[in-house]
Amino acid sequence: MVAFRRVVEDALEKGATYADVRYQEDRSTSVEVKDGELRKAVPGRERGASVRVLYDGTWGLATAPSVDPRGLRRALDEALGMARALAPRVSERVTLAPTKAVRDVVRWKPKKDATKIPLEAKRDLLLEASKAATSVAGIASAKLALDDEVVTTRIVTSEGTDVTMEVPRLLLQIDLVARGDHGKVVGYRARIGGTKGFEAFDAEDPSEKAGEAAKSALRILTAKAAPSGRLDVIADPDLAGVFAHEAIGHACEADLVIAGESLLEGRIGEKLGSDLVTIVDDGRVKGGYGSMPYDDEGVKASRKVLLENGVLKGYILSRETAGRLGMKPNGGARAASHAARPLVRMSNTLIEKGDRTFEELLEGVKRGVYAKGTRGGQVDTAKGTFQFGAQEAWLIEDGELTTPLRDVALQGEILETLTTIDAVGKDAMLASPGICGKGQLVPVGDGGPHVRIRNAVVGGGA
Amino acid sequence: MPVRRRAAKARTRRVSDEPLRAAGLLRDAERHVRTALAVGADEAEAFVLAGRGASLRIEKGSLTNGSVGEERGVALTVEKKGRRGFAYFTEDADAKTAARRALASARILGPSPGLAEKVALKPVSGLFDAKLARWSTEAAIEAAVAMMDAARGRAPDAVIAGGGLGWGTEAYALATSCGFKGAVEGTSLGGSLHLVLREADATATGFDYVSSRALKGVDFAGCGREAADLAMRSRRPKRVEGGPQTVVFRPTALDGLFEFLFARAVLGETAHAGQSVFSGRLGARVMPEAWSLVDDPRRRGGAMSAPFDDEGVPTRKVAIVKKGLLATFLDDRDTAARHGAKPSGVAVRAERMSSDRSFRAPPRAVGRNVTLEGPASDEAALLAGIRRGVLVHDAMGAHTANAASGDFAVSSSTLFEIRDGEVAGPLKGAMVSGNFPDALAKLEAAGRDVRPLGGAFSPLAMYLPSLRVGGLRVTG
Secondary structure, three states: OHHHHHHHHHHHHOOOOEEEEEEEEEEEEEEEEEOOEEEEEEEEEEEEEEEEEEEOOEEEEEEOOOOOHHHHHHHHHHHHHHHHHHHHHOOOOOOOOOOOOOEEEEEOOOOOOHHHOOHHHHHHHHHHHHHHHHOOOOEEEEEEEEEEEEEEEEEEEOOOOEEEEEEEEEEEEEEEEEEOHHHOEEEEEEEEEEOOOOOHHHHOOHHHHHHHHHHHHHHHHOOEEOOOEEEEEEEOHHHHHHHHHHHHHHHHEHHHHHOOOOOOOOOOOOEOOOOOOOEEEEOOOOOOOOOOOEOOOOOEOOEEEEEEOOEEOOOEOOHHHHHHHOOOOOOOEEOOOOOOOOEEOOOEEEEOOOOEOHHHHHHOOOEEEEEEEEEEEEEEOOOOEEEEEEEEEEEEEOOEEEEEEEOOEEEEEHHHHHHHEEEEEOOOOOOEEEEEEOOOEEEEEEEOOOEEEEEEEEEOOO | OEOOOOOOOOOOEOOOOOOOOHHHHHHHHHHHHHHHHHOOOOEEEEEEEEEEEEEEEEEOOEEEEEEEEEEEEEEEEEEEOOEEEEEEEOOHHHHHHHHHHHHHHHHHOOEOOOOOEOOOOOOOOOOOOHHHHOOOHHHHHHHHHHHHHHHHHHOOOOEEEEEEEEEEEEEEEEEEOOEOEEEEEEEEEEEEEEEEEEOOOOEEEEEEEEEEOOOOOOOHHHHHHHHHHHHHHOOOOEOOOOEEEEEEEOHHHOHHHHHHHHHOOOEHHHHOOOOOOOOOOOOOEOOOOOOEEEEOOOOOOOOOOOOEOOOOOEOOOEEEEEOOEEOOOEOOHHHHHHHOOOOOOOEEEOOOOOOOOOOOOOEEEOOOEEEEEOOOEOHHHHHOOOOEEEEEOOOEOHHHOEOOOOEEEEEEOOEEEEEOOEEEEEEOOEEEEEEHHHHHHOEEEEEOOOEEEEOOOOOOEEEEOOEEEEEEEEEO
16 A cells, blocks of 8 residues: 555645545445344445645545545545635635654454354344344334444555554444334334444343333333423433533534534633533543544544533544644544545543432432433534433432323523533443434444433423 | 534535546446346346535635545345345445345345336436536635625624535436346535624524525525525524414424424335324325325426436326325335335435435435425415414424324524514524424415425435424423
């Protein structure tokens, strides 16, 4: 792969001040079982590379039509052409924050390499888990999708960095539909995954997970609609993680901060929330779905403290955004594929644990909602509002879990919510797998302990 | 996920002065079919996808970077002893290996619903614009600048926080050993602008977008003006009064709801199997008689229009809801074969959660251009008679709703009060909740302001106007 180094050297000769080549190879298998039958088994292999240049303080990126010297040279010329055309119109020149050149090869070897496990074994695992769900009376349908991949990335920069990394990833998604009286149906989702191989299933058994999911789905089927209005809420580790991701993580993405799209702009050092709240984005969580050895600019992944005891401590940074803000890059640049531009992204976003038991959290609630499991969320970082959906919920009355509720959604203002967290559990859970969309889809992890939020806006379905 | 700005779609890739030559892709597809037959497939199909496009990003009031790119990949389907298997690859050198792996997957997969056979295809117009295919980076830069200048002219104090332009060509070809041959080439253009206006008491935002398959008629400056005007109108919001109210959804607040709670709920895969709120309701009234909801893959210039779908079924206009009655579900070859239905011609190849066409996934029914047909009211008539209501411009979180039950609770941060048939002032963020099939059944009026919309997690296009629905729960 001398060609990569040659391309970045050529870029400098042609007037670029910086260049990198990012090559990616992805070997993947996607297997799906629905209602006890194998529906999909798709093996695939994909390779590609892109060239990125900084010319006159302006970025240009081009994907190579083929991963060979000719294709790379063409990509270089196109990236330079784009940057040259744009440069006269760019108001602020890019200055990259300096990083040390790194030469490294990291291969995360899973204990049980999923790419070496035959399709038949994957099918059997899904069929067994499917049976565990559908054998529960009332479960109308079970869809189980298993995606595994090994992604090899090589990043070569004009500053001497040459990093190769190999990362395995696996995600099992279980989607259940329960059907009750009068044709009423509800859905339920569960996931297992991480930067792991099949050993992920030693820690969490797919059949057990599917069986538990089936029980949850049935509970929602007969659950009552949630009350609407302002209520105390206890969020489970999954939802606490989604809160950390949606409400804080996105608002700490330095590109949004610089663009004026984050309400956390210029507020580092300010006390924004309760002493109890510490939130980190940690790219090094072992086995976390959003973990990586290096980011897509060849900067080592790190543990980034975003909020410490309620005080805003830092942002998630790429080299460009770190340069603009006068900060140190912290490994937050990620691209969804070889063709995509690295953006500032989260990795595993977690709320740090506190010191309360779940019972203690409950005790303090006269009337509220215990919300569990996530259906995902969304945030408007400029206005500072967020929304996320819980999978299942219970009414809390006088410190006791009482009536099961369905379709609970929470809405809030980030700053208000940070101050209304008044108790944090000591039961922090390791990141659970998620997929984050910000123009590009990337794997992430979320997690945290049980968290109590006072006076949150709860909206239920009809 | 952060709130979506409808930025330039990744569907659009690089532009070059050479056409992609769909005919060349078809020859490649035929070659890959022959390879698969040579390694032992009884029948084979190859889908070759190629895209070229460019995009420009706008951040904090300036163009910041540009990308050009192209993508090419091949999806292979083989049949062996009546079963079908899949594989994909990007490099020609991997074609044989992929064919063998597809055969391995056919050993464990179920019966094949068959591959496309020779058929005469009727072209769909308005898919390719030679001017757009040749659009230069320089001209696109001027268009982006025009968009920003227009916004600044209307809202000088606002920050142009983000946006961009993306344009390009996508071509694909499908060939089967059963005689099907088809190729499509289309252009597309997307642009958006998002403004943030910070004031002492609250932050106002405004956004707008353009989406087209042709350059002609695209009003870049108009997009900038609309975004700015919305931000200006949204200043100084007051708190919403909670309770059941009439809600007028702008098209920009409907995409998520229709994608997750309608289009998915009428897919044969779940609907035939009793797993959707619409299961068992074929022939039943689901909307007022005045309206129909159709999927029209032959819409002129439609974002998801094509003469044939991604598994070679010739396209036709399908009435999902016909004069208020649920008329059909949407099926691909596989779900049609399982449930004794006919393929609807609305299959797309796309990975889970992705809104782009892809060679990595087998085809499945998704929907193409979901369109509302029926009486349309002008703005005054749309709002007439609403004593107290809200006008909702955006809605976050439809993807977190319970798709199986249709219950939803979306959060809106750009909304206005409606008082006595007129739009009054802006409101602070609120949650709107209800049940989507109930809301459809209670549709009171539709506007004339149809806009093109795109799915967030599937390559579905929708063409929807403002819709007025009574009795939804609003929580402040």
